Amino acid sequence: MAKKPHDIRLFHGEALFCAGQPARHFFLVNSGAICILDEAGTSAIKQFLPGELFGIPEVMANGEWKNTALAQGATTLTSFAASNLFRSLDEMPREQREFIEHIAQLACPA
């Protein structure tokens, strides 16, 4: 059974997840911002702003987070369990599911 989405509130600089942790949730930014750090932890290689979803390719790969994510400013997010995504994909026509799986592999190569 799919788990209900839940809200998360982070302080500025607080980690949402760290490199190496299992990717079991994806996220929607509601306010503030999330920075994805490079491996050295010195630069943000991606930034997600309110209204943006992230983490879907990593969750689809059933893998680990390759990078650490930090809140930039006070940040609120909605967290969705992997089971929500897999259920949605199962309900899609095959062609659409295959396309999404294809681009998810491009975003998160094995």
Added chain:
Amino acid sequence: MQADLLPFIDWKDQPRRVIAPSDKIIVCGEPTDTLFLLETGVAVAYGAALNTGPTDDGNKDVHYQAGALLSLLEMLALESYLHDVCALEECRVIGINRLEVKTMWQRQNQLAWPLSCSIAATITQPEDRRIRL
């Protein structure tokens, strides 16, 4: 990416245009309100290749053959195209309006379009969104 990945898009009644060799099919900065299918010919997007990590061969150009969808991920993720796409020989392209694509894309499932756009945005996020901490 080839058009057969998206069999739910109906191209047959869409307008065609012929592009002369070395002319641009897509101009960097133009709005992503049209998706292009290369029906015949060969085209290239200079510097548009994704970094594929350790297996990256360093070639940053994307070459398109007949049947290719031009800059599909940019069309899904962005408001304007990031790279020029140039015809290397005479090309015939089909253009389809973004809203029509969206309608066909989500006809059977409302989540398919936003999920596709979200993943494409992860891939194509421009460098100017990258910040020094």
